[in-house]
């Protein structure tokens with residue numbers, strides 16, 4: 184095992200010029216707006232107050248555990264001076280280093296700290312001590328969408344369309360910032376107090392195509408043909424995942440599920456899309472899914488067109504549709 188690096192190396196603040204985004208960077212895919220200090224990201228309208236603050240664990244009261252992740256735990260917490268409620272994700276450096284994911288974490292922090300959208304989980308800042316890295320996250324009061332989906336089996340069309348429209352807007356926003364999420368699945372979606380979706384987990388976003396090794400280790404279910412085949416890919420990978428997610432919301436499972444990796448792979452590459460007889464789902468919904476699950480990435484429904492799709496127009500909540508019309512997605 185590698186000896187521990189000093190804490191300053193593990194998560195060097197981006198104030199140093201965002202140098203940590205270097206490495207074998209693909210300029211094309213590098214986010215352009217990620218050059219400020221992520222540690223200062225707090226202090227804006229909806230976050231714990233104070234600018235340019237260097238946080239420490241003593242600034243927080245720790246509450247109940249919210250969940251367990253691969254590299255540590257997440258706790259409900261309250262910033263002492265502002266009483267602002269957050270979710271504090273505590274990661275163990277030793278585990279991060281063992282799995283060689285420090286670079287990925289830096290990337291995740293840089294990206295998430297600079298995205299501002301109602302359907303993207305805010306990362307207000309981070310700090311670290313000798314053993315741990317702490318991420319100060321927006322608290323998603325209703326927890327994981329995945330649990331909700333398992334409980335209900337599948338969502339009805341209005342619920343699905345409303346979720347999908349909000350996701351399309353959030354992903355479009357990411358794409359305008361040159362960020363590709365690449366890991367859209369129910370496990371990475373949290374739900375806010377008012378039932379709004381929050382995309383989290385930017386760990387695999389904006390990775391170079393050469394990183395496909397890892398991608399192939401995880402679940403293939405949400406990946407488009409060009410990615411499972413290891414070809415060049417673009418923002419349209421997220422459009423595909425949105426189609427997979429629509430299917431999963433409506434039918435309760437992903438469309439290309441198969442007993443083994445190899446079978447899933449084949450079904451994705453062939454776009455072997457079948458709709459079960461039950462639950463009953465409208466033709467408009469199926470055609471919306473087909474518009475996204477198109478093999479040719481260039482022909483997939485653009486995210487800006489999602490709100491004009493007939494299925495979305497009929498099913499998404501009027502409030503959500505209105506938000507778009509007002510340009511306040």
Ligand code: ATP
Nearest residue numbers: 249250251252253254257270320321322323326327
């Ligand atoms: P990883 O992100 O390392 O792949 P993971 O997604 O399994 O792992 P975490 O993101 O660390 O785990 O989160 C663990 C659990 O804690 C989540 O599944 C969720 O239930 C809860 N959780 C995480 N972040 C928040 C948050 N901001 N608000 C509410 N609950 C959260």
Ligand code: MG
Nearest residue numbers: 252371383384
């Ligand atoms: Mg996670």
